[in-house]
Structures are given as structure tokens and as C-alpha cells.
Amino acid sequence: xxxxxxxxxxxxxxxxxxxxxxxxxxxxxxxxxxxxxxxxxxxxxxxxxxxxxxxxxxxxxxxxxxxxxxxxxxxxxxxxxxxxxxxxxxxxxxxxxxxxxxxxxxxxxxxxxxxxxxxxxxxxxxxxxxxxxxxxxxxxxxxxxxxxxxxxxxxx
Amino acid sequence: xxxxxxxxxxxxxxxxxxxxxxxxxxxxxxxxxxxxxxxxxxxxxxxxxxxxxxxxxxxxxxxxxxxxxxxxxxxxxxxxxxxxxxxxxxxxxxxxxxxxxxxxxxxxxxxxxxxxxxxxxxxxxxxxxxxxxxxxxxxxxxxxxxxxxxxxxxxxxxxxxxxxxxxxxxxxxxxxxx
Numbered sequence: 001x002x003x004x005x006x007x008x009x010x011x012x013x014x015x016x017x018x019x020x021x022x023x024x025x026x027x028x029x030x031x032x033x034x035x036x037x038x039x040x041x042x043x044x045x046x047x048x049x050x051x052x053x054x055x056x057x058x059x060x061x062x063x064x065x066x067x068x069x070x071x072x073x074x075x076x077x078x079x080x081x082x083x084x085x086x087x088x089x090x091x092x093x094x095x096x097x098x099x100x101x102x103x104x105x106x107x108x109x110x111x112x113x114x115x116x117x118x119x120x121x122x123x124x125x126x127x128x129x130x131x132x133x134x135x136x137x138x139x140x141x142x143x144x145x146x147x148x149x150x151x152x153x154x155x156x
Numbered sequence: 157x158x159x160x161x162x163x164x165x166x167x168x169x170x171x172x173x174x175x176x177x178x179x180x181x182x183x184x185x186x187x188x189x190x191x192x193x194x195x196x197x198x199x200x201x202x203x204x205x206x207x208x209x210x211x212x213x214x215x216x217x218x219x220x221x222x223x224x225x226x227x228x229x230x231x232x233x234x235x236x237x238x239x240x241x242x243x244x245x246x247x248x249x250x251x252x253x254x255x256x257x258x259x260x261x262x263x264x265x266x267x268x269x270x271x272x273x274x275x276x277x278x279x280x281x282x283x284x285x286x287x288x289x290x291x292x293x294x295x296x297x298x299x300x301x302x303x304x305x306x307x308x309x310x311x312x313x314x315x316x317x318x319x320x321x322x323x324x325x326x327x328x329x330x331x332x333x334x
Contacts, residue, residue, distance in 0.1 A: 001167075001169055001170055001173065001213075001214065001283070001284050001285075001286050002160065002163065002170065002279075002282070002283055002284075003279045003282035003283065003284055004275065004276055004279050004280060004282070005170060005173055005174060005177065006173070006177070006210065006214065007275040007279055008177075008272055008275055008276065009177035009180065009181060009210070011268060011271035011272050011275050012181045012184075012268060012272070013180065013181060013184055013203075014267070014271065015264045015265070015267040015268035015271065016181065016184045016185055016187075016188055016264065017184070017188075018260075018263060018264045018267050019188055019260050019261060019263070019264030020187065020188035022256060022259070022260030022263060022264070023188065023253050023254060023256065023257040023260035023261070024188065024252060024253060024254065025251060025252055025253060025254040026193065026244070026252055028193070028235060028238050028239055028242065028244070029187075029188075029193070029196055029252065031235065031238075032187055032196060032197065032200055032235060033187070033188060035200065035227070035231065036184050036187065036188075036200075036203070039203070039204065039207055039227070042207075042219075042223075043207060043210065043211075046211055046214050046216045046219055046291075047214060047284070049216070050214050050215060050216065050284050050286065050290065050291075051282060051284035053290070056299055056303045056304075057290075057291075057295060057296055057299040060216050060218070060219050060291055060296055060299075061296065061299055061300055061304050063216075063219050064218075064219065064222060064296070064300075065307065065308075065311055067222055067223065067226050067227065068226075068311055068314075068315055069311070069314070070226075070227075070231065071226055071230060071231060071315070072314060072315050072318030072319070073318075074231050074234055074235065075234065075318055075319060075322040076318050076321055076322050076325070078234055078235070078237070078238040078322070079321070079322040079323075079325035079326040080325060081238060081242065082238070082241055082242065082325075082326050083325050083326065085241070085242045085243075086328070091242045093254065094254050094255070
């Protein structure tokens with residue numbers, strides 16, 4: 001087996017993962033792309049372990065470790081995404097702009113005001129799930145959107 | 157390590173690996189381009205399965221089975237649960253890609269070109285003869301429990317911490333100290 005073949009396959013998988021992380025909007029799809037990148041690394045580790053015939057089997061053992069870390073990462077990532085969804089009713093990365101730079105022209109260029117429910121600065125990121133988040137989570141997303149839009153209308 | 161045979165006469169193992177690699181890359185492309193959320197998770201299964209086949213061809217059989225068990229079995233099921241709990245729309249969704257998609261494509265193509273040229277340039281003459289048995293459960297197990305015990309135990313503690321953290325994050329009745 002030429003070492004080039006697995007190396008090229010893993011390079012292609014890695015760049016596909018890069019594309020997914022940068023281009024996708026849904027947070028869970030971004031997590032899937034991260035998994036693709038981790039798998040590219042795993043393929044490289046296995047191929048080079050077979051090539052170098054490491055006596056400690058470091059390549060394959062590290063592959064197992066990477067798989068375990070990926071499992072932990074997916075578990076934590078999904079828990080964070082679920083907490084986010086409980087508080088915001090969206091997992092859309094483009095709408096989570098609380099930490100963005102507050103520039104004057106931001107509303108015109110960087111976001112689409114017509115379909116942007118998370119635009120209101122009132123609902124901070126630390127809003128407790130027991131106060132409004134858990135009640136919002138059980139209403140349907142459309143109602144929550146109109147509710148938050150009304151709330152931002154009151155304060156402005 | 158050993159003298160490389162010509163690229164023009166591929167062995168059966170190389171052909172099988174290249175076919176599996178093509179399946180993996182193609183389904184990975186579908187994962188990042190499909191318009192349906194659930195289909196992305198299912199194409200991810202195909203990609204991971206093809207990669208597990210690739211590990212088998214590379215004589216890493218234990219890693220292949222772990223890949224099938226954990227990636228195909230657990231992680232994809234977890235991602236599907238995540239899609240379900242965030243009320244992902246069934247069917248085609250129009251706005252799955254963000255506005256920086258052209259920039260992302262440029263970056264990804266540039267990454268692919270750089271990595272593939274470097275890899276081909278660097279490992280053109282490298283050849284790994286495949287001998288079965290190097291990746292069996294016995295070999296890997298003795299290697300882990302002889303040389304890698306401390307990272308293994310640290311990793312188990314990490315996994316425990318991650319699971320407890322996930323439970324604490326996803327339950328709403330556990331509050332922080334106010």
C-alpha cells in the first residue's frame with residue numbers, strides 16, 4: 001500500500017470538513033464537519049502507524065484515544081446546543097451575534113433584519129432556563145419569535 | 157521503508173482502499189452539501205463505514221470495529237437525537253448554508269490543494285507493506301495496558317467528566333450557585 005493513498009484521502013476529508021465548518025449554518029452540521037476532520041486525522045494516524053511499524057502502536061492507540069475524545073466532545077457539544085436551543089429557540093449560527101462587535105452599520109450589512117428573531121439585546125445569554133427559557137421551549141418557535149420581537153419592540 | 161513498486165500496477169488492496177476512499181470522500185461531500193439535515197447524518201454513516209473498511213484494509217482491525225461501534229453506532233445516533241431535540245425540519249431546508257459559502261469554498265479548495273501537494277511531494281516513495289495481525293485486539297490491548305496506561309486512565313477520567321458535564325448542562329433543574 002502506497003502511503004500516498006490514505007494520506008490523500010485524509011487530506012481531502014480534512015478540507016471537506018473545513019468547508020463544512022465554515023459554510024454550514026446549523027450548529028449540528030458544524031459538529032458533523034468537525035467529526036469529519038477528526039476522522040481524517042484518524043486515517044492519517046492509522047496509515048502512518050502501519051507504515052512506520054511502531055512497536056508501541058502509538059498510531060492506533062492514539063486513534064482510539066481520538067475516538068474517545070470525539071465521543072466526549074459530541075456529548076458536550078450537543079448538551080451545549082440543547083441549552084442554546086432552550087434559551088434561543090434557534091441553533092442558527094448566523095443569528096447568535098451577542099458577542100459580535102457592536103458597530104453602527106451592523107444591522108444593515110451583516111444581518112437580515114426581516115428574519116432575525118435573536119436581534120433583541122434584552123434577552124441576554126445568561127437568562128435562566130427556569131424563568132423564560134423553559135416556558136419558551138414548550139411553545140412553538142414561531143410564537144417565541146413573535147414574543148421576542150414584541151419584547152424588543154417594547155423596550156425600544 | 158522498503159522499495160516502492162510502481163504506481164501503474166496497483167495491488168488488489170490498493171484498489172479496494174481507493175474505492176472505499178472514493179466512497180468516503182463522496183459521502184463526506186454530500187454531508188456538507190446536502191439540503192436535508194437528516195440525510196447529512198445518514199451520509200455520515202456511509203462515510204464512517206467506508207473509513208472503517210479502509211482501516212480493515214490497512215490491517216487495523218480493532219480500530220475498524222471501534223470505529224463502527226462508536227462512530228456509526230453512538231455518535232451518529234447522538235447527532236440524530238440532537239437534530240430531533242432541536243426540532244430540525246424534515247425535508248429540504250433552503251438556508252442551511254450561511255452567506256460566507258464562497259469564502260468557505262475558496263478556503264477549503266486552498267487547503268485541499270496545499271495538503272495534497274505537500275503530501276504527494278513528501279510521501280511519493282513511501283511504501284507500507286501490509287502484514288495482518290499488527291492491529292489485532294491482542295496486540296493493541298497489550299500495548300495499551302503496558303505502555304499507555306496513564307493516558308488511558310486520564311482519558312477515562314476525562315470521559316467521566318464530559319458525561320457529568322453533559323448531564324449538568326442538559327438538565328434544567330440543576331442551578332448554579334446564585
